[in-house]
Amino acid sequence: MKLQLSRRGFLGLVTAAAQTSVYLLTGCMVGPKYIRPAVQTPPAYTAPVAEGGQDIGQVAWWHIFQDDELDHLESVAAIANEDIAIAVARYDKAAATTRTMRAGRLPQVGAVVGAERNREPKFRPNNATTGRAITYNDFATELTASYELDAWGRVRRSIQKSSALRQAASAEVSFVRLTVQAEIAADLCDVREADEELTILDEQIANASHAARLVGTRLHRGLSTAQDLQRTVALADQLQADRQVVSLRRTQFVTAIAILTGQPPERFTIAVRTRPLISPLIPAGVPAQLLLRRPDIAEAERQMSSASAGIGLAKANFLPTLTLTGLAGYQSTNAASLVDWQSTVESLAISAVAPIFTGGRRHAAEDQARAAYRESLEQYKKTVLQAYGGVEDQLAALESLKQQLRYQREVAEADRDVLRLAQQSYTAGLVSYLDVTTAQAALELSEQNICVLSGHAMVASVALIKELGGGWEEIPLP
Template sequence: MRASAHGPVHAPKHAPKHAPIVARRLVPLLALALNACLLGPDYVRPNVEVPATYRFASGEMLEVADTVWWEQFQEPVLDQLIATALERNRDVKIAAARIDEFAAQVQITRSAFFPQVGAGFTASRQRVSQIGGLPLQPGIDPVYNAFSPTLSATLNLDVFGRTRRLTEAARADLAATEEGRRETILTLVAAVAGSYINLRSLDRQLEIAQATAASRADSVRVFTLRFSHGVVSQMELAQSQSEYEAAQATIPVIEMQIGQQEDALSVLLAQNPGPIPRGRELRAIALPAVPAGVPSDLLSRRPDLLAAEQNFIAENARIGAARALYFPDLSVSGMIGSASAVFSSLLTGPAYIWSVGGAIAQPLFTGGNIAGQVHLAEAREQEALYTYLDTVQKALQQVEDALIALQKSQGELVAQGRQVDALAVYARLARKRYDAGYTSYIEVLDAERSLFNAQLTHTQTESAVLTYYVSLYKAMGGGWVTHAERMTMPAPASGASATEAAQTQAGAPALAGAASR
């Protein structure tokens, strides 16, 4: 009994007599654990030198980095492809499973904070010898029963912070894994957009090759008639046939690339290789705005940078966990139960048993094991630090590369457009001059060959400009990843179980709408 401001406070009438004793012994030890020291360095974010502005920043940059940027292409088919990929892509699902894995590891690690409680019950029936070294007294039955229910608890006291440091590291690993999933989403969206743009570019190149081959086929027919009437020489006919076959040879190559690109895009959509639906022509796809931002924003917007920082935090915490191995490992344990030869008397006072104790384990000589673990943790912490700093610099490089590529490729595209127009005039006039007898057919071949190559190059540059927009949005990261992340977790249909929804998704057919080229 103890006094209080409100009068005496009595222990519960039915509390076992040993309870106050156990409490008086455990409370000081628990208080010691709660006020224990914490070894190892506390995390401090590294001083990262980043420029105030981007070197190749443009005055046309707008604050759109946090928007669903792919919708700026104004291509509904691309929007649907990205939505399908976010919902079904296997890499995203693997990344999500890894989050569950590391969340479970956090739970496992921090469980050491709490008492490990177990219960047991033993029952036996046995007979002892009546003529052994200690003979039984007359009248005592040599056969007897033994019953013993017990409740035990063990608590490791985290006096030197090993468990806390390991939990800190596990939480940082979990945060890095979550950022890894966001990085997977960022990469997936960029890959789908880039693949679709490249696919439409190949479609356009195929159209150019087919149109050129058809035009040259007409020329071959004309030259064949002229040769049969002695108007042109066999050399001119052979030249015409050669250019036709050259154009014809590019068609299967482009068709092969289209098929391979469709297969690659199908895998991103988590479906078997097959045709991909098409929407707008390449030149009809709208150009998005150039996203604005400052280099320091990358530290909080790019998942790979956030993941690298969390890896550094984890390795920093593991230094403290390794250093704690030098110090004693303290634990307390307790047991309460009863033991009786008669089952009906197990809950009576005389049958009660209890014990409480503590243990200290202090390493004395480990042959350099602990020192090696400390050095290993410190080396990994340095590795994680320099990996983080290197990741920051590479992120800045990727943004700068995308900005300069976007600026210069747009100028290149304009110049190539003027070149195509000029070569079209050149080819038309060369054909007229040849028909009028003012020049040889070689001039016509040169003009048409140059026009064909220029048209293909111009189409490839159109694709490159759009792809550089994709690369820039990927390099800058942004809040759009959060929106895309929500798209990866569709809610099950009303009335359907989660299992049914998963089965429906796993067996979902390919995207509706057969591919049209």
């Protein structure tokens, strides 16, 4: 349907069209109204929860480890990490798409400037009276405008869909950033554990070497056997082999940190630093807070909102698309009279384009949109469930490591007593050096286990912080 109007009624109909546009813009919007689904939250975690500690939502969470090296690495990664940069680029792409959709709320205005020279043959209908061919010029300068009347909410649903995807991309940036931060912190904890373990091994190697010298002296005096000496040498060699394993593990963690901070591994180093491996207290809060603290949950929820808007968009495609178009300018066969009032041309038209037969494509598109929403809903529920499970696992892991450390320290204390008694008995000639080396190996293993368990507890603390959402808090997403 197309209606051509004269200049006389042009202004009046423009006003009427504008009023109609306002009405249509505030009119109905087909499709379901999105409501965030309620999810069941447990009243409390089943695993023991630490009391006290520093609220990780108040500061950059890695500060609770009080490690200047970690603070520096996190600041470098925020700028140089490739995964974060990729996520930011995805957000920028989603934001640009949203701006494109929002442009649909405004009229599209263009300009046409043209000049033509035409020749119509003698036997054209317009030349019947003259009986000869006509050659003429045609000049035009016009402004054109078109505007989709959003009667059914198609444009608004498109904006809702893209805006939700943009917000999901923003939450994804936060989640990727949190993941990178946690990986750096965990890897540095492993480096610190390796440093502490290397210190213990160096001390044990020195003790083993000293013991070998003492046994050698006793052998020279006829107080020990060659077998005793071989045992001490073998113990020292085993400790050297263990040191190589730990040193390699440290190198691998340093390389991982270099990659996470966007630096070439061959030029990246972390100075050896030994300090007590103490896990910080981390308040877990109540489970309901998890929905407000996890960026991946926020991302899943925004994906669900976008899918809901997609249903409305699919339903709007069943209805006619109403478009208002207008034209105003000058047309003349003579350039000298182009801007004369008598050369003005005005046009206003409204068109309705409705699909009649599409072979079931619209119904299939709606079914696809509804299936996408169901998929996003289940993904949201799964994300929430996994979040609760992740927190429970890490709380249980920390409690288990706490108990393991307590028992392992008791074992180490007992091993020290056994070694002391074995050394006294050996000096008195009551036992062979096998008893000493056996007791010494047991103590060395206990000390290494304490170091390893302490490092695992620090890594588990980082994992718990990540499961709790780090320092992220739910804020209005951009």
